Amino acid sequence: MGRYTARRLLQAVPVFLGTTFLIYALVFALPGDPVRALAGDKPVSPSALAALHARYHLDDPLVVQYGKYLAGLVRGDLGETFTGQRVSDLLADRWTVTAQLAVTAWVFELVLGVTLGVIAGLRRGKAVDTAVLAGTTLVIAVPVFVVGYTAQLLVGLEWGLLPTAGTEEGWPTSYLLPGMVLGSFGLAYVARLTRTTLVENLRSDYVRTAAAKGLGRTRTVVVHTLRNSLIPVVTYLGVDFGALMAGAVVTEGIFNLPGVGQQVFQSIQLKEGPVVVGATTALVLVFLLVNLAVDLLYGVLDPRIRHD
Amino acid sequence: MTRLVRPARWGAAALAALLASTACGGTGGGGRGDSAAPDGSYSVALTEPDHLTPGNTTSSYSIDVLNGVFDTLVTLDPADGHPVMQAAQSVTSTDQRTWTVRLRPGQTFQNGEKVTARSFVDAWNAAAYGPNGWANNYYFANVEGYKELNPEDGGPAPRTKALSGLRVVDDLTFTVRLTAPFSPFPMTLAYTGFAPLPRAAFTDPRRFDVHPIGNGPFAMDGDWQHNQRITLKKYAGYRGPRPAKGAGVVFRIYASKDTAWTDFQAGRVDLVLNVPPAHLPQARRLLGDRLRGTPSGTMDYLGFPVYDKRFADPRLRKAFSMAIDRRAVVDAVFNGAYQPMASLLAPNVPGYRKDACGEACTYDPAKAKQLLAQAGGFHGPLELWFSNADSSYEQWMTAVANQLRQNLGIDRVAFRKVPASDYLSALSGRKETGPYRNNWVMDYPSAQDYLEYMWGDGNRMGWHNQRFLDLLKRANSAPGLDAATPLYQQAEDIALAELPMAPLWNWTDYSAWSERLRGVRPDPYVSLRLDQITVK
Numbered sequence: 001m002g003r004y005t006a007r008r009l010l011q012a013v014p015v016f017l018g019t020t021f022l023i024y025a026l027v028f029a030l031p032g033d034p035v036r037a038l039a040g041d042k043p044v045s046p047s048a049l050a051a052l053h054a055r056y057h058l059d060d061p062l063v064v065q066y067g068k069y070l071a072g073l074v075r076g077d078l079g080e081t082f083t084g085q086r087v088s089d090l091l092a093d094r095w096t097v098t099a100q101l102a103v104t105a106w107v108f109e110l111v112l113g114v115t116l117g118v119i120a121g122l123r124r125g126k127a128v129d130t131a132v133l134a135g136t137t138l139v140i141a142v143p144v145f146v147v148g149y150t151a152q153l154l155v156g157l158e159w160g161l162l163p164t165a166g167t168e169e170g171w172p173t174s175y176l177l178p179g180m181v182l183g184s185f186g187l188a189y190v191a192r193l194t195r196t197t198l199v200e201n202l203r204s205d206y207v208r209t210a211a212a213k214g215l216g217r218t219r220t221v222v223v224h225t226l227r228n229s230l231i232p233v234v235t236y237l238g239v240d241f242g243a244l245m246a247g248a249v250v251t252e253g254i255f256n257l258p259g260v261g262q263q264v265f266q267s268i269q270l271k272e273g274p275v276v277v278g279a280t281t282a283l284v285l286v287f288l289l290v291n292l293a294v295d296l297l298y299g300v301l302d303p304r305i306r307h308d
Numbered sequence: 309m310t311r312l313v314r315p316a317r318w319g320a321a322a323l324a325a326l327l328a329s330t331a332c333g334g335t336g337g338g339g340r341g342d343s344a345a346p347d348g349s350y351s352v353a354l355t356e357p358d359h360l361t362p363g364n365t366t367s368s369y370s371i372d373v374l375n376g377v378f379d380t381l382v383t384l385d386p387a388d389g390h391p392v393m394q395a396a397q398s399v400t401s402t403d404q405r406t407w408t409v410r411l412r413p414g415q416t417f418q419n420g421e422k423v424t425a426r427s428f429v430d431a432w433n434a435a436a437y438g439p440n441g442w443a444n445n446y447y448f449a450n451v452e453g454y455k456e457l458n459p460e461d462g463g464p465a466p467r468t469k470a471l472s473g474l475r476v477v478d479d480l481t482f483t484v485r486l487t488a489p490f491s492p493f494p495m496t497l498a499y500t501g502f503a504p505l506p507r508a509a510f511t512d513p514r515r516f517d518v519h520p521i522g523n524g525p526f527a528m529d530g531d532w533q534h535n536q537r538i539t540l541k542k543y544a545g546y547r548g549p550r551p552a553k554g555a556g557v558v559f560r561i562y563a564s565k566d567t568a569w570t571d572f573q574a575g576r577v578d579l580v581l582n583v584p585p586a587h588l589p590q591a592r593r594l595l596g597d598r599l600r601g602t603p604s605g606t607m608d609y610l611g612f613p614v615y616d617k618r619f620a621d622p623r624l625r626k627a628f629s630m631a632i633d634r635r636a637v638v639d640a641v642f643n644g645a646y647q648p649m650a651s652l653l654a655p656n657v658p659g660y661r662k663d664a665c666g667e668a669c670t671y672d673p674a675k676a677k678q679l680l681a682q683a684g685g686f687h688g689p690l691e692l693w694f695s696n697a698d699s700s701y702e703q704w705m706t707a708v709a710n711q712l713r714q715n716l717g718i719d720r721v722a723f724r725k726v727p728a729s730d731y732l733s734a735l736s737g738r739k740e741t742g743p744y745r746n747n748w749v750m751d752y753p754s755a756q757d758y759l760e761y762m763w764g765d766g767n768r769m770g771w772h773n774q775r776f777l778d779l780l781k782r783a784n785s786a787p788g789l790d791a792a793t794p795l796y797q798q799a800e801d802i803a804l805a806e807l808p809m810a811p812l813w814n815w816t817d818y819s820a821w822s823e824r825l826r827g828v829r830p831d832p833y834v835s836l837r838l839d840q841i842t843v844k
Binding site: 031032033034036037038044045046047048049050051052055082083084085090093152153156157160163164165166167168252253254255256258262271 | 358359438439440441442443445446449457458459460466514517534535536560561562563564567568570571573574576727728729730732733
């Protein structure tokens with residue numbers, strides 16, 4: 001398993017180089033002069049323009065720019081934004097917010113999703129099952145911004161239960177509502193996935209055997225059936241953790257959480273290469289690590305899967 | 309999401325006077341206790357600024373903060389915009405070209421350093437020095453020596469770091485020599501780009517940008533928390549004309565104005581400076597006197613490429629202008645929030661005449677059609693230019709296109725939607741092949757700021773009128789506003805008669821505040837007078 005992990009981590013290096021270059025090239029290819037765009041309607045003196053171009057290496061060809069970026073990276077310098085903020089500081093702030101949001105959403109969809117799935121699976125065809133089915137269909141059908149604004153207006157504004165926006169109250173208070181909104185789609189998915197696989201596994205031979213051996217129903221369900229049913233759920237939850245980190249642009253916007261999603265969105269508009277590359281590369285690393293963790297978890301859940 | 313950096317609007321956002329009335333109840337603002345800010349402080353919704361070094365920002369969001377931290381030499385009178393001394397004791401000139409600035413004695417920065425003539429001269433030199441790349445560089449272009457600090461493209465680096473036009477006379481006096489007579493000069497000094505800087509700004513510029521130290525009534529309370537908040541507290545050592553009445557201000561930073569509005573309704577923020585037009589009907593219903601709209605200095609125009617011979621006839625341009633129903637567009641696209649204009653100047657500029665444009669800006673489809681026929685009609689496809697910076701641009705351009713189609717019978721209309729970062733270079737390169745959206749944000753409330761920069765030498769329309777230029781020159785060297793105004797108006801009349809660019813509407817800025825606040829008197833010149841506001 002150690003060797004397997006090491007090999008997977010080594011594979012991450014070319015992936016890292018490839019993505020950074022690709023993203024850098026994409027930002028480079030965006031039209032327009034970012035410095036001039038920043039100045040808005042006002043004229044910029046040629047010497048000021050030249051000074052800013054030099055500061056952000058904007059006059060260099062793509063390969064040279066990328067080389068300078070990598071050289072900085074080796075020294076631990078991620079570059080600067082157009083407003084003179086260090087990208088490393090900026091990303092540290094932003095990643096803290098996004099990570100708190102993603103973890104909240106993820107725990108929410110894991111706990112509530114699996115619980116709902118199990119309940120529905122065990123009471124197949126009953127009212128509870130139908131209610132879960134209907135509820136999750138609704139959540140999947142409604143776009144996230146509708147869920148977001150509705151939750152904000154009802155829970156935050158009308159009932160005053162949770163803060164409407166911002167990070168003032170800290171974790172978890174400020175993150176509960178956006179976390180639930182962000183996790184709602186995944187929750188619906190996890191619940192349905194759990195239910196379906198559970199129902200399928202409850203019909204399988206080994207469950208009948210266990211029952212014939214005289215094993216209690218609780219033990220059969222929790223230790224044997226559920227464990228087997230969780231493999232697709234774990235896969236989904238793993239991939240989804242990455243997606244939660246990356247796909248929070250809308251939720252972050254509605255709830256005014258200064259996270260990575262918002263930053264990438266703004267920086268693409270401003271053509272801020274170093275920020276876009278830094279943020280997305282970190283995201284790629286998160287995906288790689290989560291996928292590795294998921295693969296390792298398979299082995300724990302299903303002894304037939306071995307990594308060596 | 310709109311533009312992250314909005315250019316200078318220090319004369320912009322704001323509203324007519326009067327105190328906040330307690331008469332109106334209802335929900336919205338201050339509903340849920342005092343979670344908004346600590347004792348005696350109040351909170352203001354803000355968008356993330358770009359910089360907090362006064363010489364290096366043109367963002368209105370930075371300026372809203374800096375207006376509390378710095379005292380500029382002059383400020384503008386809330387009623388008519390005339391310059392009122394603030395950090396200066398006097399700004400005088402005999403020839404409108406060499407100006408003498410005397411400072412009010414006894415001022416200190418918030419770190420105890422004395423404010424001297426040097427504090428201003430150093431700050432101005434830093435902004436004017438091209439290689440620093442500061443955002444307000446261009447505001448110093450009319451000071452002597454600017455060219456030496458800003459060599460043309462590819463030229464050698466400047467050999468000096470100081471404007472030759474600035475001269476320190478003594479501790480509290482300095483002189484400014486301009487490249488030409490310029491009577492609105494004292495007015496321009498109200499802009500935060502001309503604020504003084506202490507030594508600390510040069511020893512550690514990076515630190516200064518997140519923790520500016522100024523000479524104003526409020527000092528920074530801790531560093532700027534990017535994307536979250538900026539906190540100001542009353543500066544006890546302030547000896548100027550506008551001491552803070554409240555204990556402090558918390559700027560809460562929002563990425564979206566819609567979210568700021570929701571938070572305002574939940575009572576989590578006390579003051580919102582730019583209520584989005586979409587929320588206006590609701591705001592009017594809920595807030596009564598705690599919602600105010602005033603004209604800003606920001607205008608939208610429809611420019612014509614006069615250098616293109618299809619647009620060379622003034623009658624054709626007039627026909628276009630008269631075929632546009634400005635009121636209908638404003639109602640449909642902006643919820644009636646903006647004001648249709650028949651003047652090249654914004655309503656808060658001295659010398660503004662409500663109906664300067666006359667018939668040419670009145671909606672009259674029949675006359676428009678007649679004028680177009682006299683001009684020989686319009687041939688070929690009509691291309692309309694705008695940028696993709698905000699979705700409302702396309703909405704109003706579509707409305708205008710429909711009116712031109714209906715009223716002038718031009719049926720081949722195409723849109724040229726250009727990326728925001730390329731739009732202005734396309735216009736200054738005269739690449740536009742048809743009428744285009746032109747937006748102007750006022751720098752200072754002078755007719756010169758509109759007429760010279762948009763219709764003067766090197767304008768985007770390719771329009772040239774020597775009589776217009778001569779009038780501007782005479783107005784700029786006239787001794788004082790009263791002498792200059794009629795000359796600016798004559799120049800405006802020429803630009804309106806030829807109409808190379810037609811006025812469309814003026815942006816109105818709406819502010820809303822909670823029941824906790826007293827003394828909020830938004831005016832059309834300084835969007836937020838932080839020192840005036842108190843908490844109940």
